Amino acid sequence: MLIPEENEALCRVGPGTLMGKLMREYWVPALLSSEVPAPDSDPLRVLILGEQLIAFRDTGGQVGLIQNNCPHRGASLFFGRNEESGLRCVYHGWKFSVDGTCVDMPNEPAESDFKHKVRAVAYPTRERGGIVWAYLGPRSTPPPLPSFEGNMLPEDEGQVTAIQRECNWFQGLEGDIDTSHFSFLHAGSMDVSTQQPGTFSYYMLADRAPRYSVVDTDFGTMYGAYRETDDGRRYWRVANFLFPFWTMPPQGMLGHKITARGWVPMDDTHTMFYMAGPRFRRAAAPAGPWNRMQPNTTNWLGRFRLTANASNDYMIDREKQRRNSAMDDFTGIQGIHLQDQAITESEGPLYDRSSEHLASSDMMIIRVRRRLMMAAHALAEQGLTPPGVDDPEVFGARAGGVFLPREAEWLAATEDLRRGFVKHPELDSSITGPLV
């Protein structure tokens, strides 16, 4: 458990907060490139780390991320005219370029040099793999972008998804580093007899209480969770937490899997979940009303919301839940993403961890909290740069599942498979089975 003061320090991310300062050391995904699709297209309201910003793509194609309130007298630049390489406030016509420079002040005399004294807060951006990254930190020259393999694929191979979650960012992240819930929340109705013996899916259901090993790494924290197999080996699931809010879950095959998942705080009670990886080859879940998106609106919180949400109890089907014999029946909620969404939002907008009871299966969660807090305190009190900020290549890591000999030391035995940007055509993906 965390006492309320620790919980607040871990969860709150606005300007000046302990965790907010830590996150501002890193590049963060701010929006999708497709949200500002063309030069001079409509400005967009973006809420990130508790800051209200306006994104716009200028005439030359650069993406600006500028303070919402015009530096003159505070009119929202959302209503601005995006024209001729800048965003012009419609109140008195002041115009700002993507770097926040005031390039025109037409309501002042021509001889006035006041426009040179005014500057809007504007954050540097970079686009890569469909994501507009932003640097909200203190350096005048930002650090390099983190080398996430899933965000560095050729354009026709990569895909990025964004879905809003209506709760604090750390609740979403905790769900991703908590391997033991899979066999319940997602597969609690499934009997081991439904799975092909010898596959990852089979062992996930044969043993629902794996043993864990957790280690700190140069990118954050990693766990290996293992289950004994029938033939004297071990099925290891390896997963990563990467600073400051990324995960690589253990589904799929270690050596093939390259997807990165980011839990980017919009504010303290809303999170934009980004998933960057290879293009989906098959639908993740059968299409239905439960996995549709609402149309985006221009509101601060109007982006990437699911149709199934708390207001309709995530379209839970109690008949399915009573039947309890097939995938999704354990909850009666359709699909893995929606099950995670429902359950982490159900903890409340910002869960008070002073009343939780952590068990041995929560070892990874405990270690990640500690690692984040130690890095945040080291930054605040000693000015220590947090892990990976200046070492982008540490984010080129991988996670996933693997069979190892029983006596193998898992860290050494998986070292090659955990290294990014290496192809492993020799690995046979069919041993995962359909569940993982």
Ligand code: FES
């Ligand atoms: S408030 Fe924007 S130009 Fe006056």
Ligand SMILES: [Fe+2]
């Ligand atoms: Fe899950």
